[in-house]
Amino acid sequence: MQASYLFDSIKSRDPHGAVCTGTQVVIRVSLLRTALHSPSIWLRYEAQSREMTLPLVWEKLDCGYDVYSCVVDTADATGLIWCRITALDFAGGCVNVGETFQITVYAPGYETPEWYAKGVTYHAFVDRFCRGGAPLVSDPDYIVHQSVEETPVFLPDENGIVRNNDIYGGNLQGIIEKLDYLNSLGVRTIYLSPIFEAWSNHKYNTADYHRIDPHFGNESDLEELCSRAKEYGMRVILDGVFNHTGSDSVYFNREGRYDSVGAFQSETSPYRQWYSFFEGGYESWWGIDTLPSINEQTPSYLDFIIENECSVIAKWMQCGISGWRLDVADELPDEFLAALRHRVRKLNQDAVVIGEVWEDASNKIAYSKRRPYFTEHELDGVMNYPLKDGILAFLNGGIGGIELGRNLEVLLDHYPKESQRCLMNLIGTHDTARALTVLGSPQHLYADKAFKAEFRMSEAERALAIKKLKLAVCLQYVFPGSPSIYYGDEVGMEGFEDPLNRRFYPWGKEDRELLKFYQMMGKIKCEQESLHNGKFCVLCAEHDFIMIKRGIVILAVNRGEACDVVLPEGAYINLFDGDVLRDMVHLPKLGFIWLSEMKEEIE
Numbered sequence: 001m002q003a004s005y006l007f008d009s010i011k012s013r014d015p016h017g018a019v020c021t022g023t024q025v026v027i028r029v030s031l032l033r034t035a036l037h038s039p040s041i042w043l044r045y046e047a048q049s050r051e052m053t054l055p056l057v058w059e060k061l062d063c064g065y066d067v068y069s070c071v072v073d074t075a076d077a078t079g080l081i082w083c084r085i086t087a088l089d090f091a092g093g094c095v096n097v098g099e100t101f102q103i104t105v106y107a108p109g110y111e112t113p114e115w116y117a118k119g120v121t122y123h124a125f126v127d128r129f130c131r132g133g134a135p136l137v138s139d140p141d142y143i144v145h146q147s148v149e150e151t152p153v154f155l156p157d158e159n160g161i162v163r164n165n166d167i168y169g170g171n172l173q174g175i176i177e178k179l180d181y182l183n184s185l186g187v188r189t190i191y192l193s194p195i196f197e198a199w200s201n202h203k204y205n206t207a208d209y210h211r212i213d214p215h216f217g218n219e220s221d222l223e224e225l226c227s228r229a230k231e232y233g234m235r236v237i238l239d240g241v242f243n244h245t246g247s248d249s250v251y252f253n254r255e256g257r258y259d260s261v262g263a264f265q266s267e268t269s270p271y272r273q274w275y276s277f278f279e280g281g282y283e284s285w286w287g288i289d290t291l292p293s294i295n296e297q298t299p300s301y302l303d304f305i306i307e308n309e310c311s312v313i314a315k316w317m318q319c320g321i322s323g324w325r326l327d328v329a330d331e332l333p334d335e336f337l338a339a340l341r342h343r344v345r346k347l348n349q350d351a352v353v354i355g356e357v358w359e360d361a362s363n364k365i366a367y368s369k370r371r372p373y374f375t376e377h378e379l380d381g382v383m384n385y386p387l388k389d390g391i392l393a394f395l396n397g398g399i400g401g402i403e404l405g406r407n408l409e410v411l412l413d414h415y416p417k418e419s420q421r422c423l424m425n426l427i428g429t430h431d432t433a434r435a436l437t438v439l440g441s442p443q444h445l446y447a448d449k450a451f452k453a454e455f456r457m458s459e460a461e462r463a464l465a466i467k468k469l470k471l472a473v474c475l476q477y478v479f480p481g482s483p484s485i486y487y488g489d490e491v492g493m494e495g496f497e498d499p500l501n502r503r504f505y506p507w508g509k510e511d512r513e514l515l516k517f518y519q520m521m522g523k524i525k526c527e528q529e530s531l532h533n534g535k536f537c538v539l540c541a542e543h544d545f546i547m548i549k550r551g552i553v554i555l556a557v558n559r560g561e562a563c564d565v566v567l568p569e570g571a572y573i574n575l576f577d578g579d580v581l582r583d584m585v586h587l588p589k590l591g592f593i594w595l596s597e598m599k600e601e602i603e
Contacts, residue, residue: 006030009101010413018104018416025072030065039068039087047079074105104362110418112380113352117421118532119188120522121484127201128504130174142167148504164200168504172217183232186522194239205246209312226320235322243331244285244293273298296336306343317347329355330366337378357382362414374419381422388427391475395468401546405538423481434495440465452496467590471557474592477521478555490518552597558587
């Protein structure tokens with residue numbers, strides 16, 4: 001039975017994907033001549049608050065289908081254009097042709113760094129990665145782990161407070177000592193968890209933006225790390241936490257630790273306007289009173305963080321860093337983001353600004369406002385949580401290959417190509433359970449935390465999880481952007497949510513076989529030009545299977561039983577074994593094949 005219409009909201013547009021303002025987008029639809037006629041398209045230019053309905057014009061008859069088209073004008077239309085096509089049936093009824101879809105229109109002049117997509121990003125949680133230099137010493141403000149194998153403190157203290165004040169001694173010198181190791185993984189970007197002085201192990205409660213936490217080192221250590229990393233072709237980016245500070249800080253000083261007159265102490269404090277007070281309290285991040293929220297548009301705060309010659313942004317970029325990952329970017333005002341990226345670019349035209357956004361960033365709504373992260377050039381890229389969610393859901397049976405493929409294509413359709421190359425493509429972070437644990441023990445994700453702290457997968461569970469993790473990594477590495485390794489994932493670290501996902505890296509006890517796999521994938525990522533700028537498309541997908549093409553690279557992933565897969569015409573090289581394959585390949589249960597065409601790209 002013939003379908004009454006043929007239309008794909010991605011493939012039926014020319015050009016595909018996000019477009020620059022002023023581009024004319026041609027949309028085509030094919031209607032079965034005996035079923036539908038008189039199509040029209042409804043358009044809503046969201047940023048301009050205007051709507052219109054246009055008729056589609058008949059072009060030709062093709063195999064029983066009438067082909068119609070229209071041109072969507074994007075002149076002065078920066079933002080999202082929402083589109084919906086309808087047609088009439090021969091009973092006079094109105095039929096929706098496909099779903100409502102978006103066209104992302106971004107302002108001219110959008111440029112992003114090309115280097116970010118050319119290697120792997122390594123997310124080092126500084127306290128938990130590697131001890132370097134001087135031995136660990138006692139500190140009255142912290143619980144100091146003498147053994148790196150101890151479980152992080154996860155229970156509240158006798159007052160019911162989770163203090164996050166246990167440390168292992170990882171520092172910047174430890175990262176410097178492991179640059180050879182990072183290079184073996186194909187790392188080209190080292191992303192550090194916050195390094196500024198703060199009274200916690202995670203440092204997201206900043207105490208002094210102008211001082212590196214003494215447990216991590218000093219400015220000279222950061223300068224050395226940036227300089228030594230550069231010798232390997234690596235760059236360093238910092239975690240910028242600008243939405244809130246610590247209550248125990250130079251600026252708020254609730255605990256009275258500092259000599260400064262903090263905002264908590266006096267209405268005459270130079271920092272008072274940075275915060276919002278009300279009778280009996282003050283605004284804080286998600287109601288956590290140790291994290292007072294910042295009014296980011298306060299002129300003195302903007303000057304302090306961004307604009308001043310000695311601003312926080314300027315100071316640390318002059319130490320040699322190559323960009324920022326912005327914590328809770330959806331809680332930072334658009335004006336703040338735009339000003340920050342503009343200043344970063346003035347300081348280093350090749351620096352990168354990546355935002356923490358957990359959803360599709362092209363149509364994200366925060367605080368009842370659509371966020372123009374890409375359309376108005378506020379960010380270069382974002383942390384790609386939708387990719388993580390899709391990959392893990394597919395491998396755990398939550399969605400099929402067809403749905404995964406469509407989700408990935410829609411995501412790329414929504415993002416400008418400039419932002420695609422600056423995607424931080426993750427499958428785990430310091431805010432989520434370890435990927436290996438999610439893949440091997442999803443049944444325990446909602447268990448009691450005490451149970452989780454002691455839990456380790458059985459040998460059989462772990463073996464299965466590692467097979468699935470390798471499939472996840474293949475999908476992660478083929479997607480546009482930079483694959484991001486959360487420290488220790490590459491050697492099989494387990495762990496549920498914070499802080500159980502923040503154990504110390506198991507130096508000397510790594511899963512060497514898994515590490516070798518990651519090193520091979522890093523080599524492929526760095527050397528394969530197709531994985532830097534190649535076109536991404538889903539060649540075919542079924543319930544348990546997906547085949548993806550990226551430039552001249554082809555990846556086939558099978559989460560189910562063994563199967564034979566027909567390849568596109570041509571000969572291919574197996575990048576892992578060097579075997580020459582033709583026409584068909586056998587995929588084992590929970591298996592993959594990673595291929596490179598021997599000839600030029602097939603369009």
